[in-house]
Each structure stands twice: as C-alpha cells, then as structure tokens.
Amino acid sequence: MTKNIEEYYAPWVKGIPMYISEHIELAWRKPELHRMMSNENPVPPSDKVLEAMFKYAKMTNRYPDQGLVVRSKIAEINGVAGPQNVMIGNGSSEVYDNIFRMFLEPGDEVIQHTPCFGIYGLRGTLLGAKMVSVPMLYEDHKLKFDHDGLMKAVTDKTKIIVIPNPNNPSGNFMDPQHFEPFAKLGIPLVVDEAYIEYAGLGMSQVELTKKYKNVFVTRTMSKAYGLAGMRFGYTIAHEDTLKQVAGSLLPWNVGTIPMWAALAAFEDTEGLAERVKFNNDAVDYISEALSVIPGFYVMQSKANYILFDCGETGKTGKQALEYAETKGIILRGESKKYGSDGWFRVTIGSKEENELFVNTMLEFFGVKK
Ligand SMILES: Cc1ncc(COP(=O)(O)O)c(C=O)c1O
Structure with missing residues (x-):
C-alpha cells in the first residue's frame, strides 16, 4: 500500500507555511506607501x-x-x-x-x-x-x-x-x-x-x-x-x-x-556615519515630539525603530495603525501585553516621512503642535 505524502513529512515540520511578511508584500505592490514597519534603512546605497x-x-x-x-x-x-x-x-x-x-x-x-x-x-x-x-x-x-x-x-x-x-x-x-x-x-x-x-x-x-x-x-x-x-x-x-x-x-x-x-x-565609513547620525537624530526627534502626548509612552531606542505603548490614552495600537494607514504610512502592530493593548512600533523613515508620522500621531491623539 502506498502511503500518503503527509505521512512522510518529519512530524515537527507539518503545517509550517512559507514565511510571508504581509506588510513587505504590500509595500512592494504599492511603492507610494511609506515603509515605516520593517526596520529598513530609508537611505539607498552609496x-x-x-x-x-x-x-x-x-x-x-x-x-x-x-x-x-x-x-x-x-x-x-x-x-x-x-x-x-x-x-x-x-x-x-x-x-x-x-x-x-x-x-x-x-x-x-x-x-x-x-x-x-x-x-x-x-x-x-x-x-x-x-x-x-x-x-x-x-x-x-x-x-x-x-x-x-x-x-x-x-x-x-x-x-x-x-x-x-x-x-x-x-x-x-x-x-x-x-x-x-x-x-x-x-x-x-x-x-x-x-x-x-x-x-x-x-x-x-x-x-x-x-x-x-x-x-x-x-x-x-x-x-x-x-x-x-x-x-x-x-x-x-x-x-x-x-x-x-x-x-x-x-x-x-x-x-x-x-x-x-x-x-x-x-x-565606506563616511556612508555609515551619515546613516547612523541621520537615524539617531530622527529617533530623538520622534521620541521628543511624541512624548508630549498624555498617557503615551515611548521606549528609549538605540536602534532604527521606536516602540510605543499608548494604552493609557484610551486608544489602541491597532487604531493608531489604522489612522496612520489613512495617510499612507505602514507601521508595525504588536500583540497585547502587560495588560495594555496600546503597543505599536515605527521604523525611522526619510525626514519627510518622520515629520508626516509625528504630525499624524499628534493629530490622532488630539494634541496641537
Ligand atoms: C533582531 C534582528 N535580528 C536580525 C534581523 C534580520 O536580519 P537579516 O536581514 O540579516 O536577516 C532583524 C530584522 O528585523 C532583527 O530585528
């Protein structure tokens, strides 16, 4: 009797799908969107x-x-x-x-x-x-x-x-x-x-x-x-x-x-130094600009992304993501944790994108500039 292909798979691999990052797929299909979700570098190669x-x-x-x-x-x-x-x-x-x-x-x-x-x-x-x-x-x-x-x-x-x-x-x-x-x-x-x-x-x-x-x-x-x-x-x-x-x-x-x-x-050590400076300045800019929002917590980042917990603002991370999407910005959602549903993450974008993101968040959380 021939056995079914399913019986030949190593048991622990069964049902593992191909890895697909939905937001990266979307960003390639719609290049006009702002890719602020995958910890990429916004600056092209030198x-x-x-x-x-x-x-x-x-x-x-x-x-x-x-x-x-x-x-x-x-x-x-x-x-x-x-x-x-x-x-x-x-x-x-x-x-x-x-x-x-x-x-x-x-x-x-x-x-x-x-x-x-x-x-x-x-x-x-x-x-x-x-x-x-x-x-x-x-x-x-x-x-x-x-x-x-x-x-x-x-x-x-x-x-x-x-x-x-x-x-x-x-x-x-x-x-x-x-x-x-x-x-x-x-x-x-x-x-x-x-x-x-x-x-x-x-x-x-x-x-x-x-x-x-x-x-x-x-x-x-x-x-x-x-x-x-x-x-x-x-x-x-x-x-x-x-x-x-x-x-x-x-x-x-x-x-x-x-x-x-x-x-x-x-x-190209200069190329790296420029990218690092641009990024670290942008992390400071976004972190400072958004820390004025009451109940909005910014995790201090030494990388090219920033994690937020907006749970105490009364809004969820998912709502922030959805609002950003209306402005063409893709952010990264995070699961509910530590009793808060307010987690989300942004990746540093170009100067214009970072400004757009900050203004979009201030608007969403009802804080005047
Ligand atoms: C902690 C960490 N390690 C590794 C990677 C991915 O690295 P690579 O593109 O070299 O596979 C990422 C990408 O987001 C990451 O966050």
Whole structure:
C-alpha cells in the first residue's frame, strides 16, 4: 500500500507555511506607501557601494568564493584574529539557521526573550525545537531585560540561548555585566547585534567570543549599512567552533554581488556615519515630539525603530495603525501585553516621512503642535 505524502513529512515540520511578511508584500505592490514597519534603512546605497555592485555584476557568470576578503575585513573591524573567526550568510537570518541546525535536535529547548524578532522561533520550530519564551519586564513604562528570568529558564534541555542586543522591538541593551554568566554556562549563546552600529561597536559583546567557545555574535548589513535587499549577515565566534559550525553552510551561500557590496559598505565609513547620525537624530526627534502626548509612552531606542505603548490614552495600537494607514504610512502592530493593548512600533523613515508620522500621531491623539 502506498502511503500518503503527509505521512512522510518529519512530524515537527507539518503545517509550517512559507514565511510571508504581509506588510513587505504590500509595500512592494504599492511603492507610494511609506515603509515605516520593517526596520529598513530609508537611505539607498552609496555610490561607492553601487559601483562595487556593478563591478561584480559583470562577473556573475562565475561562482563566488567563500568570502575570504570580506571575512578578513570583518575580522579587522572587530579586532578578532582573522577570517577563521567569521562565518557569512544570506542575511543574519540564515546565520542563525546555520548555527541552530548544528546544535538542535527535536525536543531541545531554545530560550528567547520576548517580545523579540520572530525568525528565531520560525527556524527553531522547523528543527523541532521547543521555544522557551521569557518575557521582558515592564516596569515604570520601560521594558527591561530579565536576566534572572532567563537564567531560571535554563534546563538540561537548553541548547541555545538567544539574546538580541539591542532588542527588537524594545530598542534597549542588556547591561553588559549580565552576558558573561550566560557565556559561562557553556550553552551556545547567540548575541544578536543586528542594530549595534547605531550605538557603536563599543557596545558589542564580541570580546566574549575570544574567551568562550560557545558565544556567537551575529550581525547584519540590513540595518545601519542599509543593504537589506542584498541579504548579507555574519557571525563572529571562536575559530574552533566555526570550523565545525561552518559545516552547515550551503556551498556558495552568499552571492558575489552581496559579498563585494558588503566589503564596499564596510570601507565606506563616511556612508555609515551619515546613516547612523541621520537615524539617531530622527529617533530623538520622534521620541521628543511624541512624548508630549498624555498617557503615551515611548521606549528609549538605540536602534532604527521606536516602540510605543499608548494604552493609557484610551486608544489602541491597532487604531493608531489604522489612522496612520489613512495617510499612507505602514507601521508595525504588536500583540497585547502587560495588560495594555496600546503597543505599536515605527521604523525611522526619510525626514519627510518622520515629520508626516509625528504630525499624524499628534493629530490622532488630539494634541496641537
Ligand atoms: C533582531 C534582528 N535580528 C536580525 C534581523 C534580520 O536580519 P537579516 O536581514 O540579516 O536577516 C532583524 C530584522 O528585523 C532583527 O530585528
């Protein structure tokens, strides 16, 4: 008797759909909309980066190498020994995937600190892992890391602990002294530094990778460097660890254009500085402009997005999103949490978009300029 295809799927993958980000799909269909929802960079690539893209586009009849030049540059920027400490991927999402698949077996536990980036859960679940979500603390209208809570969640089934720093969507950092106790456990610890450049590499936990073989620092070119569409991310870790973990890489997983575009972006330090300054000024502008709204709480952000809780204004986050949509602005909704239905997030846009967003919110919450 032939069996049905359903009976052949690995049980833990059944029913997992293709990942579709509805708001990104919408934004591509309607380019006139203001994309203030996906933590993208509003500034297009610099001429230097574009030149590298065109130069290497002409060589795309050839296979890429394993990114030796760009990996060496990453090592140099981060003060680690060399390319042997760096593994690259098709965005940092692929990098966690590679790390996860080298450690996880069905039934293993992955600890995450919620609210957080959703891809950890998607990739962990695909591998049959159980996601253990430890909520951040919400005190004095501030979201705080709960390092004790994270530590208490560790069991003998914990195979990965992932801590985004700064976290998305809260935008804040965990105090640096709280990382080492996790590193000392020996359990693979992924510190996701997707937004680190906005605060500067001085905030990085990369030094831990020199001391602990179980620490991975992951990064992306999708945010401060403004290359989300290129798909380039990387991890920095101990040489011995990467020797094993890089075994999970698909051959030629990073294309020729992304790896040389990334190198050009690393070399264009002025381009990065401009983007970081523009972003950080805009975060200050929006945070200050909206903090005048009574009952409206702004989470202090060190990244390119800001999280709000408008629960005490009597309006919901969903209503704020719907009102913004009438002005062509796409924002990001957040689930109800900590007894409030007022959560939503904005991503920094162009100067005009940020002004439009501020005016739209002041209007919606009935505050005169
Ligand atoms: C915390 C965090 N890590 C990683 C990413 C995605 O990175 P990539 O585009 O490199 O896959 C995001 C994107 O929003 C993020 O918020």
